[in-house]
Each structure stands twice: as C-alpha cells, then as structure tokens.
Amino acid sequence: MLKFLAKGLMRDRSRSFFPILIIAAGVVLTVLFYSWINGFIGMIISENARFETGHVKIVTRAYNELIDQKPYDLGLMNVDKKLNYLNQNYPNMNWQPRIYFGALLDVPDENGETLQQGEVMGLGVDLFSDNFERNLLNLENALASGELPQKQGEILLSQEVASKLKVKLGDNVTMIGSTMFGSIAMYNFIVSGTVRFGIQAMDRGAVIADISDVRSFLDMKNTASEIFGFLPNYKEEKTYAISKEYNEKFSYENDEFSDIMLPLREQGQMSFMLASVDQRTGIFIFFFLFIMSIVLWNSGLMNGIRRYGEVGVRLAIGESKGHIYRAMIIEAIIIGIVATIIGTAIGLVFSYLLQHYGINISSLMRDANVIMSSTMRARVTTECYFVGFIPGVIASVIGACFAGIGIYRRNTAQLFKELEQ
Amino acid sequence: MNKLIEMKNVMKKYPMGKTDFVALENIDLKFSEGEFTGIVGPSGSGKTTILNIIGSLDSQSSGDVLVMGKQIAKLSNTKSARLRSQKIGFIFQTYNLLPVYTVFENVEFPLLLLNMSKEKRKILVNEALKWVGLTDKIKSKPAQLSGGECQRVAIARAIVKEPKLVLADEPTANLDAENSHNILKMMKKINEETGTTFIFATHDAKVIKYITRKITLLDGSIAQDEIVSGG
Ligand SMILES: Nc1ncnc2c1ncn2[C@@H]1O[C@H](COP(=O)(O)OP(=O)(O)OP(=O)(O)O)[C@@H](O)[C@H]1O
Ligand SMILES: [Mg+2]
Numbered sequence: 001m002l003k004f005l006a007k008g009l010m011r012d013r014s015r016s017f018f019p020i021l022i023i024a025a026g027v028v029l030t031v032l033f034y035s036w037i038n039g040f041i042g043m044i045i046s047e048n049a050r051f052e053t054g055h056v057k058i059v060t061r062a063y064n065e066l067i068d069q070k071p072y073d074l075g076l077m078n079v080d081k082k083l084n085y086l087n088q089n090y091p092n093m094n095w096q097p098r099i100y101f102g103a104l105l106d107v108p109d110e111n112g113e114t115l116q117q118g119e120v121m122g123l124g125v126d127l128f129s130d131n132f133e134r135n136l137l138n139l140e141n142a143l144a145s146g147e148l149p150q151k152q153g154e155i156l157l158s159q160e161v162a163s164k165l166k167v168k169l170g171d172n173v174t175m176i177g178s179t180m181f182g183s184i185a186m187y188n189f190i191v192s193g194t195v196r197f198g199i200q201a202m203d204r205g206a207v208i209a210d211i212s213d214v215r216s217f218l219d220m221k222n223t224a225s226e227i228f229g230f231l232p233n234y235k236e237e238k239t240y241a242i243s244k245e246y247n248e249k250f251s252y253e254n255d256e257f258s259d260i261m262l263p264l265r266e267q268g269q270m271s272f273m274l275a276s277v278d279q280r281t282g283i284f285i286f287f288f289l290f291i292m293s294i295v296l297w298n299s300g301l302m303n304g305i306r307r308y309g310e311v312g313v314r315l316a317i318g319e320s321k322g323h324i325y326r327a328m329i330i331e332a333i334i335i336g337i338v339a340t341i342i343g344t345a346i347g348l349v350f351s352y353l354l355q356h357y358g359i360n361i362s363s364l365m366r367d368a369n370v371i372m373s374s375t376m377r378a379r380v381t382t383e384c385y386f387v388g389f390i391p392g393v394i395a396s397v398i399g400a401c402f403a404g405i406g407i408y409r410r411n412t413a414q415l416f417k418e419l420e421q
Numbered sequence: 422m423n424k425l426i427e428m429k430n431v432m433k434k435y436p437m438g439k440t441d442f443v444a445l446e447n448i449d450l451k452f453s454e455g456e457f458t459g460i461v462g463p464s465g466s467g468k469t470t471i472l473n474i475i476g477s478l479d480s481q482s483s484g485d486v487l488v489m490g491k492q493i494a495k496l497s498n499t500k501s502a503r504l505r506s507q508k509i510g511f512i513f514q515t516y517n518l519l520p521v522y523t524v525f526e527n528v529e530f531p532l533l534l535l536n537m538s539k540e541k542r543k544i545l546v547n548e549a550l551k552w553v554g555l556t557d558k559i560k561s562k563p564a565q566l567s568g569g570e571c572q573r574v575a576i577a578r579a580i581v582k583e584p585k586l587v588l589a590d591e592p593t594a595n596l597d598a599e600n601s602h603n604i605l606k607m608m609k610k611i612n613e614e615t616g617t618t619f620i621f622a623t624h625d626a627k628v629i630k631y632i633t634r635k636i637t638l639l640d641g642s643i644a645q646d647e648i649v650s651g652g
Contacts, residue, residue: 001533004526011521313517316478317531317578318506320499 005327015303015331020339022299023396026292027343027388028350032378033288034387035351037281039379044277045234045264050136051202053267054096054228056239058082058246062256063225067268070100072218073180075225076259082227090242093231094132097224099124099214103177103185105157105207107165116165120157120207122175124214128152136230139195139208145169146193149210155189156208162194169193175207179219187217229261239263289387293395300332300396304403311407325404332400333393340392344385354378425586425618426452426475431484433470433641444470445641448484452620454585457612459621459628462638468622471638472588475620476509477501489585506534510579512589516571518563518578524550525559528577535582549581553607569600576604580611586618593625605631 009016049055059067063074076082079097086095100123107116125133127149134140139148144159146169155175157167167173171191179185189209197203215221231238246261265271307328314324358377431448434441445467452458460468473479474486477493486493489508493501505511510531518527528549532542550556553573563571572592579587589608593601609631612619621628629635629649637645 004522004530004533007526008519008521309517310519313519314530315502316476316505316511316517318502318504318509318534320502322499323502 005331009331009334014306016335019299019303019335019396020342023296023336023339023392024343024346026296027340027392028347030289030292030388030391031344031347031384032350032354034285035347035355035378035380035384036376037285038381038384039355039377041274041277041281042234042379043377044273047199048270049228049230049234049264050138051199053262053264053270054226055093055231055234056229056243056261056263057267058227058229058259058261059225060257061251061253061260064260064262065256070102070225072099072101072220072223072225073182074257075099075180075220075223076227077223077257079222079224079227082259086227086229090229093229093242096126096133096136096228096230097211097226098228099211099218099220099223099225101177101214101218101225103175103217105161105165106174106176107167107171108174116167118161118165119205120161120175121205122214123206123208124211125208127208127210128212137208138197142195142197144194144196146191149192152210152213153188153190154192154209155213156193156195157191158203158206159194159196160203161205161207162191167191175217177218180223181219183219185217185219187213189213234264236263236265239265285387289390292391296391296396297399297402300399301403303332304328304400305406308406321407325407328400328404328407329397332397336393336396339396340388343392344388347388348380348384351378351380351384355380423454424451425454425456425489426450427485427487428471428475429485431474431481431486433467433474433479434482443641445474445481447642450636450643450646452618454618455612455616456634457609457619457632458634458636459623459632460636460638461622461624461629462644463624466638467641468624468638469590472590472620472622475586476511476588477504506531507582508585510582510584510587512572512575512579512587512592514591514594516563516568516575516595518571518574520563522562523559524555524561524563524566524574527563527574528581531578531582545581545583546577549577552580552611553577569596569603572596572600572604573607576607576611580615580617583615584617586620588620590622591625592621593623593628598627601625601627 058076060074060076063071063076066074076097083095083097086093100121103120103122105118105120106114109115125137127133134148139156143156149156155173161167169191173189173191175185175187175189177185195206195208197206211224215223229242240263243261243263243266246259250259251261252258265274311324315321355378428448428450431445432443433445434443436442448471460471462468470479474481474493475488477488477496480494488504491504493504496504519530522530525546528546529542532545537545546559547556550559553576555570555573555577558566558570563574566574572595576592579589587608592608593604596604605628608619611617621632632649635645635647635649636643
C-alpha cells in the first residue's frame with residue numbers, strides 16, 4: 001500500500017514536484033530573511049562593540065556610576081597587571097585598554113599665541129603594539145587625509161575638528177586638560193592625519209592618539225578608563241559567563257574602586273536598544289513566517305482539495321476515511337520535509353555567500369548621517385538551519401490537515417459530485 | 422433466493438434553503454443474490470441517490486436499509502469502508518480511474534486494501550482483465566485508453582475482488598452504441614457465470630434489453646417494478 005501511494009506521489013508532478021517547488025522557494029526566502037536579520041543585529045552589536053562597549057568591558061564601580069561622563073579620574077589602576085591576568089585566563093580574547101577624555105585643543109600661531117581653540121573628545125588607544133585597534137576602529141579606511149600616527153606624539157583629528165580649527169597636516173597642536181589628580185595638563189601633538197568614520201558621535205569632535213601619549217598627557221601612568229574585551233565571535237551567553245566569573249573574583253559591592261566587568265548587553269542603552277531591536281525583528285520575523293505560512297498552508301489546502309475526487313473514488317473502493325486522511329498527512333509531511341531540506345540547503349548557500357561577500361552599500365550611504373557599516377552581511381546561526389521548518393513543514397502539513405478535514409465533514413456522495421464536475 | 426438488500430420505507434431529503442427537498446420517498450425494495458436489475462427513470466428521479474445509499478456512500482434520512490444483513494446507516498466509517506472493500510464494486514458514468522496509475526495498478530488497488538499477497542493479486546488482476554479483454558494494455562495509463570476501454574478497466578476494478586454486489590451508475594452514458602453493447606454483454610456474462618448481483622441506474626434504452634428486472638422511478642417514488650425478459 002505504501003509503495004502504491006509512493007508511486008502515485010512520484011508520478012504526479014502536481015502532487016510532488018510543484019508543491020516541493022513552492023515550499024522550497026518559501027523556505028529559501030525564510031532562511032535568507034532570517035540570516036539577513038541576524039546579520040543586521042550582528043552589525044549593530046559589532047559597531048557598538050568597536051566604539052562603545054567591547055564585547056565586555058572592565059571599569060571601576062565608581063566609574064560605572066558616572067559612565068556617561070567617562071570620568072577618567074575614576075579609571076582603572078594597575079592596568080598591566082590586570083591585562084596580564086586577563087590574557088592568561090582568557091587567552092582567546094583580546095583585551096584593550098582605552099582612555100576617553102575631554103580636553104581643549106589649542107592651535108597656536110608662529111609666535112605660540114592661540115589662534116583657534118575648541119573642545120574635543122579624545123580617545124587613547126593602543127596604536128603601536130599591534131594592529132588590533134587600528135583594524136577594529138577601521139582607521140585605515142576612515143583616514144580622510146594624511147597618515148596614521150607612526151610614532152609617539154602624533155595625533156589623528158576628525159575631519160570636522162580639523163576644518164573647524166583650520167588645522168593642516170603636520171601642524172603642531174596643544175592639548176589642554178586636567179590630570180587624573182586635578183592639576184592642569186598640557187601636551188603637544190603633531191597632526192598626522194584626519195579621519196571620517198561616518199558615525200556622527202565620532203566625527204563631531206573626536207581625536208585619536210596612542211594611549212601612551214594620553215597617559216603622559218593626563219598623568220595616568222599604568223591606568224586606563226576602560227578595558228575592552230573582545231571574543232573571537234560575539235556570543236551573548238559567553239559575555240555573561242565571563243563577566244560573572246570575573247566579578248565574583250574582583251568586584252566588591254562596598255569597594256567603589258573595585259572592578260566590574262559589564263557584558264555588552266548590560267551597558268548603557270544596549271539592553272534597551274537590543275531589546276527593541278529584538279522585539280522589532282521578532283515582529284518582523286513573526287509576520288514573515290506568518291505570511292509564508294499562510295501561503296504554504298494554502299498550497300497544502302489546495303493540494304488536498306484538488307484531490308477530493310480521487311478521495312471519493314478511494315472511499316468507494318473501500319478505503320476508510322481515516323486511512324485516506326492519514327495517507328494525505330503523511331504525504332504532506334514527506335513533501336514538507338523534502339522541500340524544507342532542499343529549501344534550507346539553498347537558503348544557507350545564499351546566506352553563506354551573503355555572509356562572506358556582503359553587499360556593499362557605501363554608495364547608498366555616502367551622505368547618510370549614521371553609517372553603521374558600508375557592507376551589509378547576512379549571518380548564519382544555528383537557528384537558520386531550523387527556521388525553515390516552521391513554514392515548510394508545520395504550515396504546509398496544517399494546510400493538508402485542514403483540507404483533509406473536508407473528507408470527514410463532507411458526505412462521501414458529495415465528494416463524488418465534486419469529482420464529476 | 423437469498424435476500425441481499427432490503428429497503429424499508431426509505432426517505433431521503435436534502436436541505437434546500439429553508440425547506441427540504443425530498444429526493445426519495447416510500448422506497449420499499451428487496452434485491453436477491455444474482456439479480457441483474459436496472460433502475461430507470463428520468464433525470465433527477467433519484468436513481469443515483471438509491472445506489473449511493475445502498476453502497477453506503479450516503480445515508481437515508483429515515484427508514485431502514487439492510488445490506489447483506491447489516492443496517493448500513495449504523496455502521497461506523499471503518500465498518501462501512503470494510504463492507505465496500507470486501508463486498509461491493511462500483512462502476513461510474515465517468516469511469517473515475519486514478520490517472521497516475523497504470524491499468525494493472527488501477528485494478529490492483531482494491532486488492533491492496535484487502536491485504537492480499539502479491540502473487541494472489543497478480544492472478545486476480547489478470548483474471549479480471551481477461552474478463553474485460555484488456556490483457557494487452559496492462560501497462561497503459563488511463564489517458565492512453567479510449568472511453569470504452571476505460572469503462573472496461575473500471576469494470577475489471579469493480580469485479581476483481583469478486584464482490585457479491587456491483588453498483589453501476591449509468592455505465593454506458595458516455596459510450597457509443599457498440600461499446601455500450603459490448604460492456605453490457607460483458608457484465609451479463611459475469612453475472613451469469615459468477616452469480617454477482619448487478620444493479621444499474623440508467624436511462625439508456627439499450628440497457629433495458631439486457632436486464633431481468635426493471636424498477637421505474639418517478640419523482641423519487643417507485644412507479645413500477647417488473648420482471649422483464651432480459652437478453
Ligand atoms: N446534495 C444534494 N443536495 C440537494 N439536492 C440533491 C443533492 N443530491 C441530489 N439532489 C437532488 O435529488 C434529486 C435526485 O438526484 P439523483 O442524483 O439521485 O438523480 P438521478 O436520477 O440520478 O438523475 P440523473 O439521471 O440525472 O443522474 C435531484 O433532483 C437532485 O437535484
Ligand atoms: Mg444519477
């Protein structure tokens with residue numbers, strides 16, 4: 001009997017080939033859409049990780065209280081020791097100390113008199129020991145003129161700052177601020193290049209120098225505002241686990257100068273933002289699945305209804321309703337699974353291609369205010385392997401179930417009438 | 422002769438808007454084993470409805486219908502399916518072959534429902550196809566056959582399980598005169614040699630020549646029930 005049904009399924013293209021085609025197409029779209037959304041969330045995370053949060057970051061508890069003001073005078077001490085510990089205990093991760101500071105940038109004339117002066121937001125990062133921060137901050141690509149600092153005493157200005165203060169490449173500028181201990185601080189830099197990130201917050205008033213210069217400037221020997229930690233691949237659970245482990249060891253509620261490690265999601269607006277992105281994409285995905293499901297549900301239904309005539313004959317010959325119903329469902333399940341596997345495979349191939357090559361949207365984004373990244377990429381996660389089964393198997397089988405109910409609801413003689421028309 | 426079917430005071434109505442449409446009324450009929458009976462009457466007189474009720478494809482609104490000793494209205498889906506699969510063969514005006522299957526597979530299908538061994542199925546299918554003279558077309562699909570050939574396949578499918586009863590609803594309506602006569606002869610021969618009971622619904626005058634009993638329906642009631650010469 002099974003063989004008989006299988007034969008029918010194979011021979012009748014309108015029962016096998018076309019439904020498989022439709023379902024597989026729906027599944028391809030679903031998988032692609034899903035991995036695309038994943039890529040989008042991943043992009044938000046990685047952009048924030050680069051400039052704002054790291055995958056995790058370590059600050060003092062006191063600093064954390066005022067974290068919006070980035071108070072470097074409440075920064076981390078003994079940074080070398082901490083980095084040693086971190087590198088030893090989390091060898092897969094990359095740890096980067098950074099200093100954020102606010103200062104006045106003073107541009108003198110030939111006589112040393114102030115020509116222009118403006119507030120800047122400084123970022124001290126490790127530019128020299130390896131390429132990690134340069135790559136992470138995408139400095140090479142952000143460079144608008146000049147070159148990256150090659151030696152100590154050189155500084156990058158955002159294009160906006162440079163043009164506002166009328167600074168040229170190679171000019172001497174003086175940074176004026178206050179040291180960690182509150183006395184006045186001054187430091188001379190040579191402008192080596194200008195940068196444009198396409199991220200408003202960075203472009204408005206940012207300057208970037210090597211962390212060693214910034215330490216000298218602010219009298220912050222062996223200290224940092226924050227230490228960023230980066231996993232090879234972002235995994236939310238991991239960031240929580242590592243933070244928990246670290247905090248259990250080093251964080252004391254009653255010692256405001258003890259450290260606290262914060263996972264990306266627990267920082268600033270991230271929790272709120274990711275929650276709303278999650279929610280929005282959740283709604284998006286839900287609607288997409290819903291629509292896809294309706295389409296495939298309907299195709300399952302139509303396939304069933306088209307066959308009422310055949311059902312009538314089989315009933316007359318003596319097959320029971322239950323038997324026919326089960327056979328229809330099994331058929332739908334087999335078709336759904338085969339189509340979903342095919343569709344998922346094709347969808348994953350496309351998703352991996354999009355993950356690898358991405359689509360360059362820089363031309364679209366040239367004048368946009370908030371460029372996140374010029375390349376949109378998909379991101380394949382485990383869920384991408386399974387998400388297609390929702391519309392592909394569940395929805396199409398439910399469609400077949402509904403079509404099949406007609407077998408019970410309708411009088412057998414009625415099924416015949418439909419056949420005779 | 423043994424009673425095969427008994428209908429007592431059968432009424433069938435279909436809901437039609439607010440009122441009901443009465444398709445059959447006061448039907449009292451008995452059929453014995455081995456009959457070759459035609460139910461005749463104008464279109465809409467209720468012929469198909471009677472056959473459907475006897476074949477448990479439909480159920481009466483009131484009255485009793487006993488088929489081979491069973492109150493068919495009271496049978497469950499599974500039990501009425503079993504009655505059909507074991508005891509009743511159907512032949513339709515429009516043949517109703519399953520288009521994706523070959524002649525052999527179409528005829529074999531009823532036997533699959535009876536869980537017969539492959540060897541036995543093969544013997545029975547070939548035998549049935551021999552009855553209808555189609556042994557040379559067993560690998561063809563219905564689309565490759567003429568109307569007359571299709572109806573012969575349908576007859577083979579109806580008789581392959583050696584049922585006690587064959588219900589045929591206008592089996593010759595779509596056939597030309599020659600094919601109609603061939604098919605009727607074929608069924609008559611099966612009836613005479615195997616004792617299978619045949620009940621036809623028809624308004625084809627050619628059929629009248631072959632039947633031995635003629636029941637005339639008019640507006641859902643029996644107008645006449647007579648023994649006729651028959652072939
Ligand atoms: N499902 C239904 N709903 C309402 N009325 C129906 C239904 N089925 C049949 N009828 C009516 O019952 C009557 C008898 O129908 P039936 O099909 O038994 O006639 P018939 O004698 O077989 O006609 P024909 O020779 O045209 O096949 C007809 O008037 C028909 O309109
Ligand atoms: Mg009829």
